[in-house]
Amino acid sequence: xxxxxxxxxxxxxxxxxxxxxxxxxxxxxxxxxxxxxxxxxxxxxxxxxxxxxxxxxxxxxxxxxxxxxxxxxxxxxxxxxxxxxxxxxxxxxxxxxxxxxxxxxxxxxxxxxxxxxxxxxxxxxxxxxxxxxxxxxxxxxxxxxxxxxxxxxxxxxxxxxxxxxxxxxxxxxxxxxxxxxxxxxxxxxxxxxxxxxxxxxxxxxxxxxxxxxxxxxxxxxxxxxxxxxxxxxxxxxxxxxxxxxxxxxxxxxxxxxxxxxxxxxxxxxxxxxxxxxxxxxxxxxxxxxxxxxxxxxxxxxxxxxxxxxxxxxxxxxxxxxxxxxxxxxxxxxxxxxxxxx
Ligand SMILES: NC(=O)c1ccc[n+]([C@@H]2O[C@H](COP(=O)([O-])OP(=O)(O)OC[C@H]3O[C@@H](n4cnc5c(N)ncnc54)[C@H](OP(=O)(O)O)[C@@H]3O)[C@@H](O)[C@H]2O)c1
Numbered sequence: 008x009x010x011x012x013x014x015x016x017x018x019x020x021x022x023x024x025x026x027x028x029x030x031x032x033x034x035x036x037x038x039x040x041x042x043x044x045x046x047x048x049x050x051x052x053x054x055x056x057x058x059x060x061x062x063x064x065x066x067x068x069x070x071x072x073x074x075x076x077x078x079x080x081x082x083x084x085x086x087x088x089x090x091x092x093x094x095x096x097x098x099x100x101x102x103x104x105x106x107x108x109x110x111x112x113x114x115x116x117x118x119x120x121x122x123x124x125x126x127x128x129x130x131x132x133x134x135x136x137x138x139x140x141x142x143x144x145x146x147x148x149x150x151x152x153x154x155x156x157x158x159x160x161x162x163x164x165x166x167x168x169x170x171x172x173x174x175x176x177x178x179x180x181x182x183x184x185x186x187x188x189x190x191x192x193x194x195x196x197x198x199x200x201x202x203x204x205x206x207x208x209x210x211x212x213x214x215x216x217x218x219x220x221x222x223x224x225x226x227x228x229x230x231x232x233x234x235x236x237x238x239x240x241x242x243x244x245x246x247x248x249x250x251x252x253x254x255x256x257x258x259x260x261x262x263x264x265x266x267x268x269x270x271x272x273x274x275x276x277x278x279x280x281x282x283x284x285x286x287x288x289x290x291x292x293x294x295x296x297x298x299x300x301x302x303x304x305x306x307x308x309x310x311x312x313x314x315x316x317x318x319x320x321x322x323x324x325x326x327x328x329x330x331x332x333x334x335x336x337x338x339x340x341x342x343x344x345x346x347x348x
Contacts, residue, residue, distance in 0.1 A: 009329050010036040010092045014065055014084065014106065018184050019121055020097030021046040022287070022318045025056035027095070029344040030322060032331055036091055037061040039084045041069030043076035045186065051078075056284075063087060065098075065106070088114035093328065095119045095321055104128055107147065117145075119324045122152025122317065132212035134159035135323035135341075136258065139334035142327035150320050153313040154178055154223075154232060155209040157291040160258055161236070161309060162210065162217060168252040169305075170241025171217060177235040178206055178223040184314055185229045193227040230286070231271040232311040239304055246300050249307070253293050257338050258319065258347060259309075260290040268294075271310050278312075287315035289347055319345055 011033050013024040020038070028035040038060050040047050050057045063084040064070035073080045081087075088094075094116055096103050100123035107128060111118040120128050129147035131138075137159040142148045151159065158176060165171055182197075183190030199205075199222070206221040244252075253259045262268045268277055278286035289312065297308040319341045326337040342348070 009033040009325060009331070010090060011095060011325060012037045012039055012063070012084065012091050013095045013097060014039040015096060015098035016040045016047040016050060017044060017097060018046070018186070018314050019317065021050050021056070022315055023095050023097060023321045024050060024060070026318050026322050026345055028057055030340070033325060035060050037063050037081065037087065039063040039065045040073070041065050042072045043078050085110055088116050091116055093117040093119065093325055097121055100124060117328055118147055119321060120147070120149045122150065122155065124149055126212065133320065133324050134213045135320045135334065135338055136160045136256065137163040137213045139323065139327050139337070142324055143330055145328050148324050148328060150317050150324055151209060151213055153311050153316045154180070154206050154234070155213065156316050156320060157234065157309060157311040158206070158210045159213045160256060160291050161253065161293065162214060162219070164252045164256040164259060165238060165249065165305065166214070166217065168248070169244040172239040172241050173218040174236065174238045176206070176219065176221045178204065178221055179233040180223055180225045181228050181230065181232055181313060182225050183229055191227065195227065197225040199223040228271065230275045230312070232313055233271060233308060234311065235308050237304060237306055244300060244305065246298050249298050249300065249305060250295065257342055258290050260292045261295050262292045263295045265296060274310055288312035289315045289319050289345060291316065319347060
């Protein structure tokens, strides 16, 4: 069993901690933070998703703060790292890098970082569908951002089946996550004025041969990004062929606007109706009607639930780094445990 600590229990960390706890080939050894945010308090509470897990402090000021917050702290993360195999670092950008240099590297502990971490934090930028094998045996891996994860999943499906000559994606991004009410109220559409935006190179970190350019804006919503994608195909494909390629991708769902799922709000409601915890949707959702092929050019629109899409890939990254399973077996195991069909 691989001993895992999740460090930084916010939007991503609390979900990763719960996901790790559900796996039968790894143990959630502990969670670690520097203060008792709502996610940490709820997760450790008797009904919480990681109740009973030991809590560590990521540094001595954090230990003082957690104790002041009346949390039971087992001790400093640093003092138990020799018993830990891997830390999934879900701390805010900037802290990840100092954690790598001051905690993980000196203790010889493997670590997984998230999308906001600097690119040079790990040689391998990871998406389970697109490049699982590159993380095999690695000590440090960065799971790419929510936007990059959805583009890597969909692009790798299309590229493997038909070849991608070049691609353009227009990204409409949420202004903030649901608990990030400090970012709002927002009544504005904010363009990323750097053109092309950084999202294209982010996808190329996972799929280096892909010719992709991206543009992005931010809009005042909290549940989900939407991407509008145009691809010049290398080989012929019909719309049905493309839908089939997406259906074969274990973390892409096809949703029908005609059946009533014609907006991000309707998909949000679908997740609530299905009883998905927190209305999480770790699959990328492609709107069926938008999949169009015209004279060798493929178009589609998909939705990304930013808070949950990177969670299954974070679990698969652990399996790859410890050579526990093949790509297909890991994806299947993770999907089964998280209810992804
Ligand atoms: N949110 C998304 O939609 C999303 C999607 C994909 C990837 N990501 C990436 O995931 C990473 C985490 O983002 P997030 O949205 O989960 O952030 P978040 O909600 O702000 O959570 C970060 C957590 O880390 C804690 N923390 C701060 N300093 C720490 C330290 N020194 N040691 C341990 N924990 C510390 C924070 O505590 P305090 O609250 O007390 O500061 C908070 O609990 C980032 O790289 C981000 O870019 C985020």
